[in-house]
């Protein structure tokens with residue numbers, strides 16, 4: 001066994017863990033789906049001094065195993081759990097399964113997804129938003145000939161649905177590994193601007209109407225939803241819905257990153273539409289301008 005020679009020194013403290021294990025868990029109870037997204041940090045205190053002093057990693061619960069344990073423990077919950085319950089269960093998993101571990105420390109950060117309210121308290125069966133995280137924008141140009149142009153907008157409005165999204169029939173060649181899927185999670189962070197051709201009765205009401213149009217087109221009815229065959233198709237539907245909802249809007253620019261939730265098989269089982277790797281990079285990026293016929297597109301492309 002290799003003993004490290006060197007200056008007199010003591011190992012005062014040691015621990016090892018995995019950070020930012022991003023996981024999404026869906027519980028599908030008939031048509032009603034429950035969704036959570038966590039970022040999990042694990043840290044184990046254990047009898048592992050020998051790994052710092054010698055070449056032996058004997059008995060070490062690798063950080064990769066810790067990451068896989070996050071997926072495994074999430075899978076064990078058959079009904080929706082709180083982040084506190086999840087943190088305790090994961091900590092118990094470590095101390096019960098690994099004899100050299102004397103203390104497991106688990107931090108769970110829960111993303112602020114809330115079941116979408118489609119108006120009047122009508123909660124959607126499978127749609128989620130992050131209300132209050134978005135930024136409303138307004139852009140105006142005023143020239144000395146008396147011309148004023150106003151563009152409203154929104155930045156970073158996150159939306160997600162756990163079903164009613166497919167993606168298939170795209171080009172497959174030797175560089176393609178993505179399979180066709182008939183059901184997936186689709187999530188995006190909407191950034192949009194809309195140009196006014198006239199002054200609406202109320203800019204606040206116009207903003208509310210555009211946002212409502214975006215949500216209705218993305219999510220569909222609270223019961224059943226609406227199928228999205230691609231982010232591209234849904235983006236156009238959203239732009240069209242915004243034009244239909246506010247007569248004074250003449251064009252809509254939409255940017256929609258495709259925030260991927262990747263199927264995950266949690267070590268002891270196959271992927272069963274319930275455990276996902278939550279990612280933000282790399283992400284798809286879909287954008288377009290939707291106008292009334294024969295209107296000039298207003299921005300960005």
Ligand SMILES: O=c1[nH]c(=O)c2[nH]c(=O)[nH]c2[nH]1
Nearest residue numbers: 167178229230231232258284
């Ligand atoms: O809706 C999608 N549009 C794409 O262009 C695309 N590309 C990809 O890999 N997944 C998806 N999904």
